[in-house]
Every structure is written in structure tokens, then in C-alpha cells.
Amino acid sequence: MVSTFPNPSSVDLSGVRLSIRSLQPQLVEWRRRLHQQPELGFQEKLTAELISQKLQEWGIEHQTGIAQTGIVAIIKGNKLGSEKVLAIRADMDALPIQELNQVPYCSQHDGVMHACGHDGHTAIALGTAYYLSQHREDFGGTVKIIFQPAEEGPGGAKPMIEAGVLKNPDVDAIIGLHLWNNLPLGTVGVRSGALMAAVESFNCKILGKGGHGAIPHQTIDAVVVSAQVINALQSIVARNVNPIDSAVVTVGELHAGSKRNVIADTARMSGTVRYFNPAYKGFFYQRIEQIIAGICQSYGAKYDLEYWSLYSPVINDAGMAELVRSVAEEVIETPLGIVPECQTMAAEDMSFFLEAVPGCYFFLGSANPAKDLAYPHHHPRFDFDETALAIGVEIFVRSVEKFLN
Numbered sequence: 275m276v277s278t279f280p281n282p283s284s285v286d287l288s289g290v291r292l293s294i295r296s297l298q299p300q301l302v303e304w305r306r307r308l309h310q311q312p313e314l315g316f317q318e319k320l321t322a323e324l325i326s327q328k329l330q331e332w333g334i335e336h337q338t339g340i341a342q343t344g345i346v347a348i349i350k351g352n353k354l355g356s357e358k359v360l361a362i363r364a365d366m367d368a369l370p371i372q373e374l375n376q377v378p379y380c381s382q383h384d385g386v387m388h389a390c391g392h393d394g395h396t397a398i399a400l401g402t403a404y405y406l407s408q409h410r411e412d413f414g415g416t417v418k419i420i421f422q423p424a425e426e427g428p429g430g431a432k433p434m435i436e437a438g439v440l441k442n443p444d445v446d447a448i449i450g451l452h453l454w455n456n457l458p459l460g461t462v463g464v465r466s467g468a469l470m471a472a473v474e475s476f477n478c479k480i481l482g483k484g485g486h487g488a489i490p491h492q493t494i495d496a497v498v499v500s501a502q503v504i505n506a507l508q509s510i511v512a513r514n515v516n517p518i519d520s521a522v523v524t525v526g527e528l529h530a531g532s533k534r535n536v537i538a539d540t541a542r543m544s545g546t547v548r549y550f551n552p553a554y555k556g557f558f559y560q561r562i563e564q565i566i567a568g569i570c571q572s573y574g575a576k577y578d579l580e581y582w583s584l585y586s587p588v589i590n591d592a593g594m595a596e597l598v599r600s601v602a603e604e605v606i607e608t609p610l611g612i613v614p615e616c617q618t619m620a621a622e623d624m625s626f627f628l629e630a631v632p633g634c635y636f637f638l639g640s641a642n643p644a645k646d647l648a649y650p651h652h653h654p655r656f657d658f659d660e661t662a663l664a665i666g667v668e669i670f671v672r673s674v675e676k677f678l679n
């Protein structure tokens with residue numbers, strides 16, 4: 275479903291929508307400027323400069339340099355009656371990818387690209403900040419806009435929370451969005467509960483005993499041991515995880531051996547684990563180690579396992595998800611555009627904000643195959659339909675007004 279937002283025949287052309295529609299050229303300009311100067315996690319200097327310069331221009335109180343490059347803007351409403359604080363989170367970082375798009379606003383930084391849409395997230399948050407600062411009479415309470423570094427890793431949400439961005443004034447709830455090319459323009463993916471998965475990673479070295487390929491009985495073959503380990507790891511999802519829950523164990527790397535007639539001394543593998551249900555925290559580490567230890571023991575091999583947790587699952591609060599859903603339905607003007615089956619095993623460090631305060635993270639449909647704007651996220655030809663920018667701003671603005679009034 276492709277909507278032609280902003281729709282001129284729209285019922286509500288007064289107020290909010292009309293003013294936001296008029297922001298579309300600036301939203302595109304900011305997004306393209308950011309797209310041309312992509313920066314990796316914790317190096318978002320030009321990005322932060324642009325944000326700070328705009329906020330200053332608009333007279334918006336803000337603090338820079340939080341968790342290195344993060345920024346928090348504070349916008350107080352003039353309406354009496356509400357003391358509540360709503361935060362809006364946008365991530366700012368790009369990826370180490372060489373852009374293959376041939377557009378006038380192509381990345382000018384070699385080997386770095388906004389291939390996930392965070393340039394759009396920043397532009398939407400800027401547009402929201404600008405609109406709210408110009409319409410303080412429409413809401414009470416306070417809006418905090420959090421521009422976060424390093425979502426793609428190693429993660430900027432945690433250090434920003436540790437730096438106190440959810441305090442003083444204390445945030446009551448948080449919302450955030452991801453432009454989403456898995457959904458067409460004119461749709462919004464929003465649901466209560468788990469939206470995105472937890473991510474954990476591991477490196478494992480199998481330590482055998484090398485030798486002659488024709489004299490195996492004098493060796494401990496690290497290739498044979500790793501083959502058993504990799505197969506057995508698949509039994510965790512098949513046989514240990516409740517089939518009602520979703521989980522993934524992927525071994526993405528395996529390196530061993532140097533020649534066909536040499537039995538490998540060691541093998542190295544690495545993998546990723548995903549799951550939605552927070553009850554599985556710690557479980558995969560335990561089970562993976564049990565399997566590796568058991569198999570290694572039975573072959574006389576040793577192992578060295580490194581295991582770490584990166585992001586928790588993104589879990590939406592039921593009340594906040596309902597607020598965003600009802601707002602999105604007004605904005606895109608059809609309940610058919612609301613997609614509740616939008617879960618993904620991809621991960622996001624928005625999860626740490628959602629662990630700290632109730633909130634809702636949602637997907638803003640941004641694909642438009644008719645304009646060849648449907649490449650997946652992290653693809654060197656990723657790009658999205660910029661019409662989604664104003665839709666994002668309108669959902670944020672209306673969510674603010676609904677939450678704070």
C-alpha cells in the first residue's frame with residue numbers, strides 16, 4: 275500500500291498536518307546533508323554540529339557531548355496542567371559500507387554510508403524539535419529529544435542513560451522510530467510486547483592436536499570436533515527453546531586447516547544468538563558452553579569460549595504502543611496501514627531506553643519499489659522514500675500532544 279502523503283484531499287488540512295507538510299523541503303534538505311556526511315559510531319562530529327547549530331538557531335535549549343557525541347534537547351510546552359516528560363529518541367550513526375547509489379546526495383565519505391536510514395531519523399527528530407518549539411502552546415509538560423550515537427555498535431544508548439539523559443527532568447515515557455524498507459510507504463509497524471530481538475555473540479576456539487592427514491589416530495581433529503559442535507548447537511533452538519518462543523543460533527564463521535593432508539590443530543568459529551523473550555537471558559550462554567564442553571571432552575579436545583550480550587530485546591509497553599498505534603492510524607488515515615506482524619530478529623539498542631522507562635519503538639514504512647527505493651537496510655544501494663520523513667514528524671508531534679495533554 276503506497277499512500278501519497280501528504281494527501282491534499284486529506285480531512286485534516288488544518289493545523290498540525292498543514293504546518294508539517296510545509297516542513298517537507300527542509301526535512302529532505304537536512305536528510306540529504308546528513309546523507310552526504312555519514313559518520314561512524316561515536317564519531318558523529320559533523321552530524322552533532324549540524325544538529326546543535328539548528329537547535330541554537332531555533333532557540334532550543336540543549337546539551338552536547340553526552341556519551342561523546344550525543345545531544346539532548348529540551349522543549350517545554352506552555353499549556354498548563356501537565357508535568358509529564360516524554361522523550362523522543364533518534365540515532366545518528368552510519369555504517370562502514372561503500373555507497374553504490376548514484377544520486378546527487380551520495381555519501382562524500384569514502385567507505386561510510388547511511389545505509390540504515392539514521393540520517394532520516396535525525397532529520398525527523400530535527401523537524402519534530404523545530405515544530406514543537408514553534409507550537410509550545412499546543413502541549414504542556416516537557417519533550418526531551420535524544421540524539422544518540424553509535425546504534426550500529428558498540429551502542430550509544432547505554433552510555434547516554436548512564437550519563438543521565440533520562441533524569442532531570444525525569445522521563446516518564448519514550449518513543450522512537452525506525453524507517454523500515456521491509457514495509458511500504460504509508461504503513462506503520464507497531465505492536466505491544468517484543469518488536470526486535472536480543473542479540474548475543476560468541477567466539478569459540480577448538481583446540482585439538484594436529485598431525486598427518488593419513489595418520490588420524492595420533493591426532494585430535496579440530497575440524498571434526500567443530501563439525502559436531504556446529505550441528506549440535508542447532509539443537510538448542512530445535513530442542514531446548516519452547517517452540518512458542520522464537521530464537522536463532524547462527525554460526526557465521528568457521529576457520530580451520532591449512533592443507534588437505536594436514537589435520538587441523540585448531541578451529542575458530544563465531545556466531546550470533548537472537549531471541550525475544552527476556553527470560554532466555556543467560557540461557558543460551560549456558561547451553562552453548564555445555565554443548566561445546568561436552569563434545570570437546572568426548573573427543574579429548576579443549577576449547578576457549580568468549581560470550582557476550584550486546585542488546586536486550588526491544589519490548590514495547592502496551593499503553594504506549596496503543597498510543598502510537600492510534601496516532602499512526604490518524605496520520606495514515608487507514609487502519610489497514612497498521613501492521614502488527616512486524617517483528618524482526620534484528621536488534622536495536624533502543625531496548626535499553628525501553629528497559630528503563632515504558633515506551634514504544636515502531637517501524638515507519640519507507641519502501642517504494644516503483645521508485646526503486648526498496649533495497650534492504652545495510653545494502654550499498656539502500657535508500658528510502660523521503661515522503662516518510664513528514665509522516666514520521668507528524669506521528670511524533672501528535673504523540674507528544676496526546677501524551678502530554
Ligand SMILES: [Zn+2]
Pocket residue numbers: 389390426651652
Ligand atoms: Zn542498521
Ligand SMILES: [Zn+2]
Pocket residue numbers: 390391392425452
Ligand atoms: Zn538502524
